[in-house]
Amino acid sequence: MGLSTTRAVVLQTYRYSDTSKILRLMTVEFGPCSALARGALRPKSRYGGLLEPFVEGEVTLYTKDGRDLHTLSDFELIREWRGLGSALDLFTVASALCELVMRLAPEHRDDELYGALTTGLAQLHAQAEAGRVTGGLEHVWALVNTLGFRPELDQCVACGRAVGSERARFDYAAGGLQCEHxxxxxxGLDAQDIRDLRALVDGQALTGGSGRQARWLADFIRYHLSEGAVLKSLPFLRELQ
Ligand SMILES: [Zn+2]
Incomplete structure (x- = not known):
């Protein structure tokens, strides 16, 4: 029991009462956790409307052993990426990043995952500011890789044969490509599709339409990561053009 201070990203918020909110946070020190922000919805709240998704701050939490819900004691802004809200496609990608962390982050400190989340949000935000308002799927793949779900794109998941540039099928449940045999x-995927998919999974941005790539990513998450559960952001991700 006591006070702890750590960096954290606000992933999602819920109204708790007329004046309070519950925050879902990804913290550096403790991994994912929830905190009750008393008075956050009051007009003159000292948090000044900062407790929103896509905001990173130094949080001070009042923690109690054995309790999952902590109490927020202080929040100091570090940086924020709320400008993403003006670019709908990038906002969708950023929401998928936050939801993946919220649903799949291990229940302990994970610096690599925290880095993948904040790097992704920062780069999506920079992209929005620069007026490049589509794409960004490589940041979700980077997070998927960090969570330990990198797809197998070099060898057939059924027979182990090397998958070159011939046609292949993306077997979402099995987690990789199946060769044409x-x-x-x-x-299935043709040679260009396979090159595009490998580039995205390796963290490279693609230019041009991302509709097919967005569907591969959404279906891979749905069938391989979330075990059939539908994350709220996936239908929107899947509809990106
Ligand atoms: Zn095969």
Missing amino acids: CAPSRD
Whole structure:
């Protein structure tokens, strides 16, 4: 029991009462956690409307052993990326980042995951400021990789044969590509698709339409990471053009 201070990103907030909010946070020290922000909804709240998604701050939490819900004692702004709200596609990608962390982060400190989250949000925000308002899927793949779910794109997940540049099928549940011998299919990925997918998973930005790439990513998350559960952001991610 006591006070702890740590960096944290606000992932999501819920109204708790007429005047209070519950925050879902990704913290450096403790990994994901929830905090009750008393008075946050009062017009003259000392938090000044800062307790919103896409904001990073130094949080001071009053923690009690054995309790999952901590109490927020202080919040000092470090940086914020709320400008993402003006670029709908990038906002969708950023929401998927936050939701993945909220649902799948391990219940302990994870510096690499915290870094993937904040780097992704910062770069999406920079992209929005620069007027490049589509794409950004490589940041979600980076987070997926950090969570330990990197897809297998070099060897067939069924037979182990090297997948070159011929056609292949993305087997979402199995977590990678199936070669054309194991999954003969006309509507699979062609050579260009496979190059695009490998580039995104390796963290490279693509130019041009991202509709197909967004569907691969959303379906991979749905069938391989979330075990069929639908994350709220996935339908929006899947509809990106
Ligand atoms: Zn095969």
